[in-house]
Structure formats: structure tokens, C-alpha cells
Amino acid sequence: MNQSYIALHTSFQIGHVDPRILGGFLEHLGRAVYDGIYNPGSAHAGEDGFRTDVMEALGRLQMTGMRYPGGNFVSGYHWLDGVGPRDQRPTVCDLAWQSIEPNRVGTDEFIALCRTMGWIPMLTVNLGTGTPEEARNWVEYCNARVGTKYADLRANNGNVQPYDVPLWFLGNEMDGPWQLGHVPADQYAIRAQQAAKMMKDTDDSIELVACGSCNVDLPTYLEWDRQVLEYIGDYADYISLHRYVGNEQGDTPDFLAVTHAIDRQIEEVDAVCRYVQSKTRSKKRAYLCFDEWNVWYRARTRDDLDGKGQFAPPLLEEVYNLEDALVVAGFLNSFIRHADVLKIANLAQIVNVIAPLMTRGDDLLVQSIFYPFEMYSRRRAGVSLRPVVQGPSFESRANGLAQLIDASAILNQSQLNVFLTNRSPDEPAIVQISVEDCPIVSLDSAELVTGPDAQAANSFEHPDVIRSQPFTEVKISQGKATVELPPLSIAAMTFALG
Numbered sequence: 001m002n003q004s005y006i007a008l009h010t011s012f013q014i015g016h017v018d019p020r021i022l023g024g025f026l027e028h029l030g031r032a033v034y035d036g037i038y039n040p041g042s043a044h045a046g047e048d049g050f051r052t053d054v055m056e057a058l059g060r061l062q063m064t065g066m067r068y069p070g071g072n073f074v075s076g077y078h079w080l081d082g083v084g085p086r087d088q089r090p091t092v093c094d095l096a097w098q099s100i101e102p103n104r105v106g107t108d109e110f111i112a113l114c115r116t117m118g119w120i121p122m123l124t125v126n127l128g129t130g131t132p133e134e135a136r137n138w139v140e141y142c143n144a145r146v147g148t149k150y151a152d153l154r155a156n157n158g159n160v161q162p163y164d165v166p167l168w169f170l171g172n173e174m175d176g177p178w179q180l181g182h183v184p185a186d187q188y189a190i191r192a193q194q195a196a197k198m199m200k201d202t203d204d205s206i207e208l209v210a211c212g213s214c215n216v217d218l219p220t221y222l223e224w225d226r227q228v229l230e231y232i233g234d235y236a237d238y239i240s241l242h243r244y245v246g247n248e249q250g251d252t253p254d255f256l257a258v259t260h261a262i263d264r265q266i267e268e269v270d271a272v273c274r275y276v277q278s279k280t281r282s283k284k285r286a287y288l289c290f291d292e293w294n295v296w297y298r299a300r301t302r303d304d305l306d307g308k309g310q311f312a313p314p315l316l317e318e319v320y321n322l323e324d325a326l327v328v329a330g331f332l333n334s335f336i337r338h339a340d341v342l343k344i345a346n347l348a349q350i351v352n353v354i355a356p357l358m359t360r361g362d363d364l365l366v367q368s369i370f371y372p373f374e375m376y377s378r379r380r381a382g383v384s385l386r387p388v389v390q391g392p393s394f395e396s397r398a399n400g401l402a403q404l405i406d407a408s409a410i411l412n413q414s415q416l417n418v419f420l421t422n423r424s425p426d427e428p429a430i431v432q433i434s435v436e437d438c439p440i441v442s443l444d445s446a447e448l449v450t451g452p453d454a455q456a457a458n459s460f461e462h463p464d465v466i467r468s469q470p471f472t473e474v475k476i477s478q479g480k481a482t483v484e485l486p487p488l489s490i491a492a493m494t495f496a497l498g
């Protein structure tokens with residue numbers, strides 16, 4: 001049996017955990033919008049056409065914000081196509097996913113959905129085929145009081161009150177050669193700066209996210225971020241990061257050690273932000289926005305990416321297993337451990353497309369990755385504490401030396417939330433948790449996710465193979481907690497401190 005020790009101290013604080021790190025992402029892609037969350041023909045459809053079963057399940061995740069409408073889709077999207085009477089909206093060709101887009105869901109429907117779900121709306125403007133002025137007009141449509149052209153258009157569409165969208169993304173993955181309108185960093189920076197100025201001139205309360213490097217393997221990685229940040233200057237409140245990981249080699253220990261690579265990516269991009277701030281002698285620091293992250297590697301064949309001219313074709317329909325759930329927990333641990341610099345993160349995506357939820361007709365399946373997100377989201381309030389972990393480690397193939405136990409912790413006044421994963425494929429782990437300056441007095445709640453093996457997954461036929469369950473293997477004695485984690489497991493625990 002492995003034995004590890006986690007030492008915490010209430011003064012060793014990393015930073016306030018921004019609740020926006022538990023956000024989601026909804027793109028017009030495959031069956032995400034149409035069929036996934038919006039389907040007037042479903043037995044579960046509410047009056048507005050949104051699926052109540054999907055919304056109820058998403059409600060359990062308590063996502064804070066929702067990024068919309070893309071993704072690659074947005075680089076060919078013209079927001080005016082998606083407002084006004086539905087029967088007058090054009091059906092267009094979406095080049096990014098080679099699909100048919102009927103614009104039945106657009107800005108007004110998305111905002112209404114956000115209001116119902118309690119999500120902060122986060123909109124991405126089209127800086128691929130769109131213009132800075134089109135982006136600025138969208139800000140007026142959403143955020144201005146009536147009295148000018150686009151605000152009046154919103155009112156004519158039935159919404160007099162401004163939507164007050166607080167966060168806007170300056171395009172999507174503009175460093176990627178696959179992106180519609182992709183340009184080199186210096187040209188993107190000019191476009192983004194022009195859009196940013198006009199958008200902030202329209203509403204100076206908004207915050208902006210500049211496109212950072214979307215892939216650590218691109219040759220422009222980090223250099224892109226430097227050029228963009230230096231040119232855009234203080235208009236960039238945040239720089240974006242994207243990361244999709246996978247177990248392409250069938251090497252579970254290495255896959256589970258990928259948290260190291262995520263830590264490194266965050267620290268490298270933050271280093272660029274610090275460098276640019278120093279070089280430009282700015283008082284303002286750009287923070288990090290991890291606006292796309294997940295496991296995604298199976299549903300990535302040519303067929304998975306090409307809608308072949310269809311409406312709502314099944315694209316990127318990844319089936320998730322237990323090891324994927326551990327990696328999702330690893331992403332969240334990394335985000336919490338970097339709470340001082342990482343302020344926003346959006347799980348890509350929410351339904352059908354690389355998602356915790358899948359629909360089949362009127363049925364709904366909860367996938368393995370749903371559970372860690374739910375367990376962390378419930379316990380997100382507070383300040384991140386620096387965990388010192390001592391215990392056995394293993395050498396992974398591509399991600400270096402990794403400890404068997406991956407951990408993060410959040411202090412919320414007299415409550416302590418501890419998140420642990422046991423990466424051992426075959427051995428349980430005993431973990432002793434101590435807070436050096438404060439006794440742990442009792443356990444308020446604890447949940448565990450585990451399963452028969454790393455590849456075990458839920459299916460419509462067997463929906464409960466992987467799910468969270470109450471975690472009982474927790475003992476408290478002499479102010480310390482001792483837990484016994486099964487192999488390949490995730491635990492989330494809330495303790496009361498004395």
C-alpha cells in the first residue's frame with residue numbers, strides 16, 4: 001500500500017480562486033447547439049425549444065460562465081445573421097465544420113439561456129472573416145442603452161434592457177493555419193487592437209481576451225503571445241490558452257502525468273505576460289484565460305471534423321472513460337494551483353461535442369468527466385493553498401517524474417476542500433492530510449469517483465459504470481485526516497477546521 005503525506009498551512013496561500021475557472025463552452029458545431037441543448041422537437045423541450053433535461057444536468061455542474069458561439073465556427077460567423085425574426089434569418093454554409101447553419105439560435109436565445117442557467121455570457125467576436133467594426137457593433141447590440149442603431153435593433157427584437165455581456169474574446173485560435181482568416185501574429189495584433197479600441201470605446205466596462213497560442217506544438221508558441229501582447233498593450237485583460245490532451249499511445253501512467261505539461265504551459269504563458277509587462281513598463285498585467293480545455297483525441301478523424309454539408313451532423317462525439325475523468329481532475333488541480341494567474345477557464349464543451357453530456361434521441365447520458373467537474377464546482381469558493389505532497393512517484397514516458405498523488409486545496413474560512421487523485425493503476429494509496437497551523441476536526445462531505453479499470457466508460461446501455469459516490473474511507477484523528485484511495489480514483493472532501 002502506498003503512503004503519501006500532504007502538508008498545508010492556512011498562511012501559504014496562492015490566491016483567491018476565481019469562480020470563472022469553472023466555466024463552459026458552447027459552439028455551433030455538430031450536435032452541440034441543435035439536437036444537444038436546443039431541439040424544439042424533443043419530448044424534453046421547453047417553450048423556448050431548449051431541452052430541460054440537458055439544462056437540469058448542466059445545472060448540476062454549476063458552471064459560472066459560458067463561452068459562445070465558437071470556436072472555429074466564429075471565424076466565419078456574422079452575428080447579424082442570428083438576430084431578428086427566426087423565419088427571416090438566413091441559412092448559411094459553415095466552412096469551419098462544413099455544415100449547414102440555420103441561425104435558429106443566436107445572440108438573444110443564448111443570452112436568455114444564460115439568464116435561465118445563471119451563466120455569465122462570454123462572447124467571441126469574428127476576427128477571421130469579420131471586421132473590427134462588426135465586432136464593435138455587436139458590443140453596442142448587447143450592452144448599450146437604447147437610442148442608437150444596434151441597441152434599438154435589440155429593443156425591436158424584444159429586449160429593451162442591455163445584456164451587459166462583461167467578457168469578450170478577440171477572435172479564436174488566430175495562430176492556427178486551419179482558422180478562417182488566419183494571419184501572422186503582427187497582423188492579428190493590428191486587427192485585435194483595432195477591434196479592442198472600438199469595443200472598449202463602445203463600453204469601457206468590458207474585459208477583453210486576446211488570442212494566445214492555441215497549441216504548444218505550433219512553431220509560433222509563446223512568440224505569438226509576446227508579439228500580440230506587446231502590440232495590444234493594456235487592451236488585453238487576458239491572454240487565452242487552449243489544450244486538448246489524449247492517450248494516443250495507450251500509456252495510462254504517462255497520460256495521467258500530463259498535469260505536468262498543463263502546469264508548464266500555464267507557467268510559460270504567464271512568464272510571457274510578466275516579460276511583456278516589464279518590457280513595456282506597464283502597470284497592467286495580463287492574466288490567463290484557459291478558454292478551451294479537455295481530453296480529445298479519439299473523435300478526431302477526418303470524418304469527425306467534416307460535416308459534409310449536413311445540418312447538425314455528429315462531430316467530435318468523444319466517449320469518455322475513467323482515465324479521462326482523472327485527467328479532467330488533473331486540469332482542475334492545476335488551475336487551482338495557479339489561482340494567482342489563471343482567472344478564467346472553459347471546459348470544451350458542454351453537450352454532444354467533446355462533452356460531459358451526450359444525447360441520443362430523447363435520452364441523456366452522463367459521461368465520466370461530468371463527475372470531477374461537479375465535485376470541484378461545488379467546492380470552488382475560497383483561497384487556493386499550496387499543497388506539499390510527499391510520497392511515491394513514477395517516471396512517465398513523456399511527462400517526467402510524477403507523484404502518484406495529485407492534489408489541490410481550497411480554504412474557505414473554516415472549511416477546507418481537498419482534491420486528490422490516485423494515479424496508481426493497481427495500488428490503493430493511504431494519504432495523510434495535515435494543516436500545520438490548524439487541526440482538522442471533522443468531515444463535512446466527501447465524494448469519490450473510481451471504476452473497474454482505466455478504460456471503463458458509461459454508455460446508454462450501462463450508464464452508471466463511472467459515477468461519483470459517497471466516500472467513507474476518511475478517518476480523523478489528532479487533528480489530521482487519513483484517507484484510503486482506491487487505485488485510479490478521484491476524491492473531493494470538505495473538512496471543518498478547528
Ligand code: AHR
Pocket residue numbers: 027070071072073172173292348349
Ligand atoms: O472545441 C473544438 C474546437 O477546438 C474549437 O472549435 C477550436 O477552437 C479548437 O480547435
